[in-house]
Amino acid sequence: MTFQLKIDSVVQAVYDSLPDDASLALTLALAEVCEDPVGHTDPYGIDDGVTRLLILDRVLVMLLVTDTPAMQIVRVLQIAYDG
Structure with a gap:
């Protein structure tokens, strides 16, 4: 099942x-993450399956994954760019 992607206005900016x-690159990677969040990201700290990192060449994204019977959401918490 595909996860819903959420991003607030500050991070969207x-x-x-x-x-x-x-x-x-980030758009394509997030599409993959919405199909399989744990398979396409790395753990952030202790691997709790909830807080994840998406690591690209010049972009690092912190994500929060909610996977319950009631909702499946990937929330973008922070984007860092090294340009």
Whole structure:
């Protein structure tokens, strides 16, 4: 089942400010994450399956994964860009 992607307006502004190549890479990677969050990310600290990192060449994204029978959500908490 595909997870729903959530991003607040502040983090969305960072996403929107990325260069085109980094934005495209992040968009494609997030699509994969929504299909399999644990398989396409790395644990952040202790592997609790909830707080995850998406690591790309120049972009690091902190995610919060909610996987319950009632909801399946990937929430983008922070985006860091090293350009």
